[in-house]
Amino acid sequence: MSKIKPSKGAPYARILGVGGYRPTRVVPNEVILEKIDSSDEWIRSRSGISTRHWANDEETVAMMSVEASGKAIADAGIRSEQIGAVVVSTVSHFAQTPAIATEIADRLGTQKAAAFDISAGCAGFGYGLTLAKGMIVEGSAEYVLVIGVERLSDLTDLEDRATAFLFGDGAGAVVVGPAQEPAIGPTVWGSEGDKAGTIKQTVPWDTFRNGDVSQLPVDSEGNVKFPAITQEGQAVFRWAVFEMAKVAQQALDAAGISADDLDVFIPHQANERIIDSMVKTLKLPEHVTVARDVRTTGNTSAASIPLAMERLLATGEAKSGDTALVIGFGAGLVYAATVVTLP
Numbered sequence: 035m036s037k038i039k040p041s042k043g044a045p046y047a048r049i050l051g052v053g054g055y056r057p058t059r060v061v062p063n064e065v066i067l068e069k070i071d072s073s074d075e076w077i078r079s080r081s082g083i084s085t086r087h088w089a090n091d092e093e094t095v096a097m098m099s100v101e102a103s104g105k106a107i108a109d110a111g112i113r114s115e116q117i118g119a120v121v122v123s124t125v126s127h128f129a130q131t132p133a134i135a136t137e138i139a140d141r142l143g144t145q146k147a148a149a150f151d152i153s154a155g156c157a158g159f160g161y162g163l164t165l166a167k168g169m170i171v172e173g174s175a176e177y178v179l180v181i182g183v184e185r186l187s188d189l190t191d192l193e194d195r196a197t198a199f200l201f202g203d204g205a206g207a208v209v210v211g212p213a214q215e216p217a218i219g220p221t222v223w224g225s226e227g228d229k230a231g232t233i234k235q236t237v238p239w240d241t242f243r244n245g246d247v248s249q250l251p252v253d254s255e256g257n258v259k260f261p262a263i264t265q266e267g268q269a270v271f272r273w274a275v276f277e278m279a280k281v282a283q284q285a286l287d288a289a290g291i292s293a294d295d296l297d298v299f300i301p302h303q304a305n306e307r308i309i310d311s312m313v314k315t316l317k318l319p320e321h322v323t324v325a326r327d328v329r330t331t332g333n334t335s336a337a338s339i340p341l342a343m344e345r346l347l348a349t350g351e352a353k354s355g356d357t358a359l360v361i362g363f364g365a366g367l368v369y370a371a372t373v374v375t376l377p
Contacts, residue, residue: 043173047166048217049377050112050177051209053105054344055098056331057087066199069192077199082306086202086332088187095127098205099138099183102340106179107142109377110209117209118175119148121165123158123336125365126185127151138181148175155233156302156364157223158182158336159206160372163360164221166210181207182336191236191262193253200305201263202332206340208377219289219373222281226367229273233265233365263365270367274308278363278371279315285359285371296322297356298346298376302363303328303338312361323351335364343376352376 062085063074077083089098099122107114120142122135135149154161159182166178186201210218237250239261251259282301286292299322301309306328313324325342334341339360346352354376361371 041173043171044212045171046213046216046218047170047210048213049208049374050211051106051108051110051377052340052344052347053102053107053109053207054341055101055105055205056341057089057093057098057203059088059090060085061088063199066192070195070198072195072199080305080307081200082326082329083199083332085330087204089185089203093203095124095134095183095185096137096141098203099134099181099207100141102183102205102207103138103142103179103181106207106209110177110211112177112209112211114143115145116177117142117144117147117179119166119169119178120144120181121162121178122149122151122181122183123154123162124151124183125153125155125335126188135181154336154368154370155366156304156333156335156338157362157366157368157370159339160221160223160360160362160370163208163210163218163372164223164370167218170210170212177209177211179207179209181205182338182340184335184337186263186333186335189235189261189263191259191264194262194264196267197263197265200333202334204331204334204337204341206337206344208340208343217375219285221370221372222284222288223370224368229269229367231266232269232273232367233263236262236264271305271308273367274304274363275311275315278361278369279312281363281369281371282312282316282359282361285361285373289373291357291373293318293322295357296359298323298325298352298358300325300339300342300346300358300360302361303331303342304333304364336362338362347376
């Protein structure tokens with residue numbers, strides 16, 4: 035017989051507050067067109083994107099995270115000292131160690147909160163939300179801060195016609211805390227590593243180790259290119275459209291609801307064509323509000339879902355207590371979907 039005491043956590047968990055930070059610089063498609071042979075009409079028709087935000091030197095991963103987190107903590111009505119864990123999803127914090135989460139936890143004034151980073155690409159927010167729920171129900175933390183943050187402009191090849199227009203920067207954060215009724219449904223998540231090559235970094239960091247840059251790609255002026263994100267657009271599009279709609283439906287089934295019960299749909303803001311296809315496949319009723327933050331924010335990877343959630347609530351398109359389906363999917367290939375009650 036085990037001598038270990040049972041955990042004494044909350045019966046359930048819920049999102050209590052949300053915050054976002056978008057860099058001050060707004061970049062229209064015209065800027066992107068300076069380096070690629072395309073048109074504003076083509077970019078809009080392929081992705082729905084008209085503008086995106088790019089960070090300046092001061093708008094670091096840590097700075098954007100602290101700004102978004104401060105808003106989420108205030109929205110939740112708690113103090114920073116009550117945060118027991120900080121989970122940061124990002125692929126654009128370039129130091130291998132230490133985790134940027136530790137700096138963020140300190141700058142926010144938490145009392146030595148557990149802090150760690152995860153790398154799950156565009157599904158990272160869903161992964162973090164699932165971990166936070168587990169911590170609260172298990173009892174290892176009363177409140178958990180989940181952050182999705184990216185400076186993807188640092189990983190964008192502006193001469194790559196397939197990706198140059200896609201990516202933006204920003205941070206989104208939520209506070210997850212105890213609840214007396216279910217407010218975060220079961221997570222349907224997974225990976226398909228056999229498709230890992232469809233979204234990847236152009237060259238690994240260790241390519242630079244020996245100083246031999248002869249095999250590295252160069253730009254139109256002969257300068258060595260910094261590693262960037264590249265993808266096989268059509269393969270990723272087909273996977274997202276056909277497979278992720280199935281995952282979204284599984285999340286609805288796991289939560290015990292149907293599309294008719296939804297108020298809001300917040301998919302990863304990768305591409306508006308993907309969003310439209312998922313809405314059609316899921317047969318979402320007209321009353322369901324669909325997040326389309328991609329139009330003015332671009333693809334911010336792990337930050338896209340909390341940023342879209344924050345904007346819907348701020349504009350009144352969604353309201354506290356609404357039932358929302360959220361799904362993230364991307365590099366790995368990885369995915370995570372769940373149903374939540376909005377804060």
